[in-house]
Amino acid sequence: MKQIRFLDVGWTYQTLAPKMDAAAKRVLESGWFIHGKEVEAFEKEFALYTGAKHCIGTGNGLDSLELVLRAAGVGHGDDVLVPSNTFIATWLAVTRTGANIIPVEPVESTYTMDPDKLEAALTPKTKAIIPVHLYGQPADMDPIMEFAEKHSLFVLTDAAQAHGAVYKGKMSGTLGHAAAFSFYPGKNLGAFGDGGAVTTMDDTIAENVRKIANYGATVKYEHDSLGFNSRLDEMQAAFLRVKLDKLDNWNWTRKTIARIYLDGLADTPLVLPVVIEQTQSVWHLFVVRCKDRDGLIKHLADHKIETSIHYPKAPHKQGAYKNMAGISLPISEAIHREVLSLPIGPHMDEDDARRVVEVVKDFF
Known part of the structure; x- marks a missing residue:
């Protein structure tokens, strides 16, 4: 009797082995392993795929979430509306900024954040909302965005499980003010290690994310703000470019x-x-x-x-x-x-x- 695996990451390599081997060879022969041409090319290709103006590669999905929150000015004393039903990374990103989690229950049939419960969860300190596109399905974004606009809230969508998902004709990377992706190996678009990305239409958010992720610097050795190191690996970017085509x-x-x-x-x-x-x-x-x-x-x-x-x-x-x-x-x-x-x-x-x-x- 054949075993049906829940997940088979190795299958993706076996299916694309010649192209994956060529991608790895290309990176190794280039001698450039951080912030090189593969990352630059993938960022452009993934931005085009999602319809976003900007894509910034990151070290992983959790970093993507935290980077956007920090780029939007979320920090100590702020409240963030977060789904009660999600992977813990969504919560951890908020906690790491020093902000407070205000859990919002889901629509039971879809598992995603219930827009009708946002009003009751709102506090005077609420600064952002993080709808999660859980299990591959976008949250019901129209009423969430209407609520956010009414109360001047920043919307970060957690799209870690929604590569290629569509809501009313729009791709998952463009449904909020910014989106956070994970390229963990088990994702629909997964690397062979950790990786992540941020997509956004907002020039300022994109610039801030890049700066914070690069030690708080836009010019080498000139650090304008407190940042940390979160980069999409050059090798993983090369692999992701192959997989994006599939x-x-x-x-x-x-x-x-x-x-x-x-x-x-x-x-x-x-x-x-x-x-x-x-x-x-x-x-x-x-x-x-x-x-x-x-x-x-x-x-x-x-x-x-x-x-x-x-x-x-x-x-x-x-x-x-x-x-x-x-x-x-x-x-x-x-x-x-x-x-x-x-x-x-x-x-x-x-x-x-x-x-x-x-x-x-x-x-x-």
Whole structure:
């Protein structure tokens, strides 16, 4: 019986080995490994892909989030509206600036930030909002941007899981005032190591991000502000350029698998994901909810089908935020108790997806 892997990063290399080897050779032979031509070219290509005016490569997705917040002037004493249901990096970026997290519960059917809950979360110190395009689906951005404009708030979208996602005709890198991407190996557009990027239409934000990420300097050895070192590696940029050319095809494979799951599992007790109207998810993850999650995980594992949980514990229940453990976020807590991610990715084919459907249906 063939094993269906949840994630197969090695598959991307095996599929593109000659081009990846050529990219690596090109970098090694150039003798230039930091802020070179590969990073410059990737920044231009990814900006063009997303429709953004600027793209700045960074060391990772968490840095991307923090850099934008700092570039927008978010810091000690400020409040930031952040989804209660997200990977902890979104929260950590806020905490690292010294700002305060104000959690906002999600729309239960889509898992993304609920625009209707923003008004109640607003404080006199609120300076920014971070909607997360969770699992590959953009948050409902129109009402979020309207709310932000009304209250003069900066909007940073966490697009770490949404490379190529579309909301009402606009790409995920252009839906807020700036966007933060991760190129962690498991992402739809993943490097073979850490990496990230910021996209924005705002000249000032772009300039500030570049400065802060480069030790607070725009001219070598002249440091105008407190910064830190966060750079997209030249080798990773070369690999990402190869993969960017395949991103839309790979996202299409994910959409095909998602459609097989949605159709095949419609009559099961599982709670299936819902896509917002006029939105194109890139299905970074296919997340269902199951009352007997542990039982289903074991059943699938017995049939050599790998699964994962995104995420088993809400951020406010993590030890890092034990000071918030007493607050009640019932929607997020319920989601985290039941969510299960089925395998999805370009390493799978339609027969794999149909087999997952049949094995899941056999469980009920």
